[in-house]
Amino acid sequence: MKLQQLRYIVEVVNHNLNVSSTAENLYTSQPGISKQVRLLEDELGIQIFERSGKHLTKVTPAGENIVRIARDILSRVESIKSVAGEYTHPEMGTLHIATTHTQARYALPKVIQGFIERYPKVSLHMHQGTPSQIADAVSKGTTVFAIATEALHLYQDMIMLPCYHWNRSIVVRSDHPLAQKKDITIHDLAAYPLVTYVFGFTGRSELDNAFNRSGLTPRIVFTATDADVIKTYVRLGIGVGVMASMAIDPETDHDLVAIDASHIFEASTTTIGFKKGTFLRTYMYDFMERFAPHLTRNVVDQALALKSNDEIEAMFANIKLPVR
Secondary structure, eight states, X not given: OOHHHXXXXXHHHHTTTOHHHHHHHHTSOHXXXXXXXXXXXXXXXXXXXXXXXXXXXXXXXXXXXXXXXXXXXXXXHHHHHXXXXXXXXXXXXXXXXXXXXXXXXXXXXXXXXXXXHHOTTEEEEEEEOOHHHHHHHHHHTSOSEEEESSOGGGGTTEEEEEEEEEOEEEEEETTSGGGGOSSOOHHHHHTSXXXXXXXXXXXXXXXXHHHHHTTOOOOEXXXXXXXXXXXXXXXXXXXXXXXXXXXXXXXXXXXXXXXXXXXXXXXEEEEEEEETTOOOXXXXXXXXXXXXXXXXXXXXXXXXXXXXXXXXXXXXXXSOOOBO
């Protein structure tokens, strides 16, 4: 059994069983990958993949377990390389971050700017996606940090650290009736068509929960994953925007009226997480502290010593998180 063979089967799964695409990504030949997969299956005495002719069609039940263990082994190998890099070239490395558009556009720019100035030899890559795509990227080992708010059940195999609380604003055109109204209630919102996030994005579930608590049903006419897109459709008069307050820019959005909605919706919490067993380089600790100043190296190490995210949540219960 070779590490190369384990890497091949993991990458084949990552590329949806497309051996040709896998070979292209790994800069090798398709026959070479197929041969090594066959040799591994022969050595183990089982099939990892089901086939139809020359095409792989499915991962077998045994194969699913083997691929899962192979991912863990390859992750450990990367951790060994990270340990070596920490001692040989502490200022050099790579950092992959997966997050949503709102975080990438409004929460991270200054953090990343400062980080790059401090670590010019660290190659930083940002990937944007849905909560499930973000979790999948960490699981596959294609990214180190996940920054997320929604669907935290997808991150049960990760260490998730709370960063900050945030809430929503109601966004309307200046000629909209709500722009002049004081003390807006959820019943007022229910009277108008809404423009907001796709379900599963950026605290959208709290919007639905707030309406459910009041026995109301929101009239959502348009959804998007991008806060800037939501504002575009508010400008067109499609509906009333409900979005993260951090996504309101006083300069670029001067034509819109933003009304604080923290009295209507409960605050959401953004977290940063990484796969259990990840060796954290010094620059990784630094990135987390830049993003959330209370996440010092000492605090992160204390969280790592705990057994579950429930214990981590309890640990942070007495820590006052910033509000954005």
